[in-house]
Amino acid sequence: MMSRNGFETRLKAGFLAVAIILIAAVALAYRNSRQFRVVSEENARVQEMLRTQESILATMVDAETGMRGYVISNDPVYLEPYSSARETIGGQLERLRSLHDNGAGNVMSAEELKDLARLVEEQLAFRAKVIERIRANPSEKGTVRLDEGKAGMDKIRGMVAGWKLAETKSLSERRAAYEMSDRRWVITLAALAGAVLLLLVGGMALVRHHFLERRKSEEQLAKFGDDAKRRSAELEAANQELEAFSYSVSHDLRAPLRHVAGFADMLQKHASTQLDAKAQRYVQTIIDSAKRMGMLIDDLLVFSRMGRVEMRREIVDLNLVVDGVIQELREEIGARNVLWRKEKLPAVSADKAMLRQVVVNLLSNAIKYTGPRDPAEIEIGSREDKGELVIWVKDNGVGFDPAYAHKLFGVFQRLHQSSEFEGTGIGLANVRRIIVRHGGRVWAEGSIDKGATFHFSLPQPPKP
Amino acid sequence: MPTLKRILLAEDSPQDAEMTLAALEEYHLANEVVVVQNGAEALDYLYARGTYAAHGNGSPIVVLLDLKMPKVDGLEVLRQLKSDPNLKRIPVVMLTSSREEQDLVRSYELGVNAYVVKPVDFQKFMDSVRKLSCFWALVNEAPPAK
Numbered sequence: 001m002m003s004r005n006g007f008e009t010r011l012k013a014g015f016l017a018v019a020i021i022l023i024a025a026v027a028l029a030y031r032n033s034r035q036f037r038v039v040s041e042e043n044a045r046v047q048e049m050l051r052t053q054e055s056i057l058a059t060m061v062d063a064e065t066g067m068r069g070y071v072i073s074n075d076p077v078y079l080e081p082y083s084s085a086r087e088t089i090g091g092q093l094e095r096l097r098s099l100h101d102n103g104a105g106n107v108m109s110a111e112e113l114k115d116l117a118r119l120v121e122e123q124l125a126f127r128a129k130v131i132e133r134i135r136a137n138p139s140e141k142g143t144v145r146l147d148e149g150k151a152g153m154d155k156i157r158g159m160v161a162g163w164k165l166a167e168t169k170s171l172s173e174r175r176a177a178y179e180m181s182d183r184r185w186v187i188t189l190a191a192l193a194g195a196v197l198l199l200l201v202g203g204m205a206l207v208r209h210h211f212l213e214r215r216k217s218e219e220q221l222a223k224f225g226d227d228a229k230r231r232s233a234e235l236e237a238a239n240q241e242l243e244a245f246s247y248s249v250s251h252d253l254r255a256p257l258r259h260v261a262g263f264a265d266m267l268q269k270h271a272s273t274q275l276d277a278k279a280q281r282y283v284q285t286i287i288d289s290a291k292r293m294g295m296l297i298d299d300l301l302v303f304s305r306m307g308r309v310e311m312r313r314e315i316v317d318l319n320l321v322v323d324g325v326i327q328e329l330r331e332e333i334g335a336r337n338v339l340w341r342k343e344k345l346p347a348v349s350a351d352k353a354m355l356r357q358v359v360v361n362l363l364s365n366a367i368k369y370t371g372p373r374d375p376a377e378i379e380i381g382s383r384e385d386k387g388e389l390v391i392w393v394k395d396n397g398v399g400f401d402p403a404y405a406h407k408l409f410g411v412f413q414r415l416h417q418s419s420e421f422e423g424t425g426i427g428l429a430n431v432r433r434i435i436v437r438h439g440g441r442v443w444a445e446g447s448i449d450k451g452a453t454f455h456f457s458l459p460q461p462p463k464p
Numbered sequence: 465m466p467t468l469k470r471i472l473l474a475e476d477s478p479q480d481a482e483m484t485l486a487a488l489e490e491y492h493l494a495n496e497v498v499v500v501q502n503g504a505e506a507l508d509y510l511y512a513r514g515t516y517a518a519h520g521n522g523s524p525i526v527v528l529l530d531l532k533m534p535k536v537d538g539l540e541v542l543r544q545l546k547s548d549p550n551l552k553r554i555p556v557v558m559l560t561s562s563r564e565e566q567d568l569v570r571s572y573e574l575g576v577n578a579y580v581v582k583p584v585d586f587q588k589f590m591d592s593v594r595k596l597s598c599f600w601a602l603v604n605e606a607p608p609a610k
Contacts, residue, residue, distance in 0.1 A: 254584045259479040262586030266486055294584045
């Protein structure tokens with residue numbers, strides 16, 4: 001599944017690529033159109049140049065015609081074309097020069113322009129001379145050497161024709177080049193458009209893929225959520241069943257137990273004279289066993305009740321709870337020498353009654369197992385560890401074999417003989433049950449004859 | 465001169481009944497006890513009908529009632545008793561193994577006079593019965609007969 005960042009990066013890259021391509025395409029198109037404009041302007045200039053050249057030729061022909069007409073007829077009216085030619089030729093040559101200077105230079109070189117000007121000058125000079133001669137002496141018309149002018153005119157004609165040819169060739173070359181560049185441009189454009197299209201399609205696919213993935217993971221999440229909900233409901237149901245079962249079992253076991261003990265007692269009273277010492281002992285054993293069984297059942301009942309009761313969390317001052325329990329246990333301590341070392345404890349978020357039960361169990365255990373010690377030292381402290389509150393009870397009692405540490409918190413599990421230390425082994429199981437319900441953990445450290453430390457953790461209370 | 469003080473014991477377990485009687489021995493009340501084994505019989509006795517039609521002993525001075533009995537259970541007997549103007553004066557003591565809150569609530573709502581949980585420990589059980597009988601049979605003033 002693509003990470004969010006991966007998806008965003010790729011999308012941005014895609015959009016950036018499309019933007020770049022579009023800008024490039026626009027730039028290229030602009031450049032093309034400018035080029036086109038430049039080229040067509042150049043073309044126009046060249047065309048104009050050719051026209052100017054042709055009109056120069058035409059003007060010269062007019063001059064020639066005028067001159068000839070005058071020579072033949074001696075009528076000044078034929079001089080008109082000649083005079084007007086003289087007038088216009090200057091301007092035309094200027095025009096040609098300016099066109100050449102403005103960059104229509106391929107076709108006609110500066111040299112050729114100079115030649116043309118020179119030829120035109122010569123021609124005009126020649127014509128002017130002839131006209132003058134004839135004007136002075138009309139009878140000399142037969143002596144005019146017309147072929148003199150012809151050479152010059154032919155040269156002019158030749159030059160103009162040459163330029164036209166050159167231009168035509170150059171034009172077709174340019175057109176071919178332009179066509180090729182045009183085709184290249186079309187291909188480039190098509191390629192760019194294709195690229196953009198691909199990117200857009202890719203982008204769309206990416207987005208779609210992303211959303212499909214997202215939806216799939218959402219569905220998966222929902223399914224997990226549902227699964228988790230279902231499983232926790234199942235667990236809850238199983239738990240409740242178990243607790244109801246253990247409640248009814250311990251409840252129903254009480255009555256016959258009462259009878260066993262009760263009738264044994266009644267037997268004892270009724271037949272005391274008839275029972276010998278052994279028989280008395282047998283009856284007493286029955287009574288004691290029944291009593292023990294009663295204790296076990298009671299503990300089981302408490303244990304099952306702990307699970308069934310609704311938890312009511314509140315902020316509880318541990319110091320008060322511990323102080324209260326120590327007070328209660330004073331009777332159990334009696335005359336024994338017990339040193340309490342209590343640090344300042346934090347406030348925790350917990351069910352008050354259940355928490356009290358935990359403290360009772362842990363402290364009375366500590367008291368019990370420090371029985372052989374004088375003085376018995378019991379420490380209670382707390383620390384903060386990675387967002388959890390950890391509270392511990394440490395004693396200098398008989399400890400336990402750490403190899404069996406994992407059994408400590410089991411129901412009815414004991415690591416000591418009941419002859420040494422009284423108890424049913426449900427106290428720690430209760431502690432674990434309660435702490436786990438609060439979302440914490442329990443664990444213990446200890447070694448044989450060197451005391452034990454019992455820890456439990458609770459999640460931090462919510463900040464006010 | 466007060467009439468014979470009868471105690472009605474409704475208890476389905478014969479062993480519990482026997483133990484109760486043994487405890488009542490202390491105050492020599494054992495022969496004053498009428499034992500029934502279910503709620504129907506208890507009502508029959510109280511209404512003086514059926515098998516007990518002609519017992520002629522009047523109302524008992526206290527009814528020791530077990531909750532869980534076959535046929536008619538303790539709560540039903542209690543309900544009928546306390547809603548009957550002729551019988552509602554009779555003190556009723558629930559003597560049961562159930563410590564369930566709902567049973568307590570229901571019993572008191574129906575007007576039970578006392579609720580005693582049978583101790584698991586037989587000695588405490590005997591002790592409780594002794595104390596009960598001492599109170600209700602000797603210390604307490606029974607309601608005057610109608």
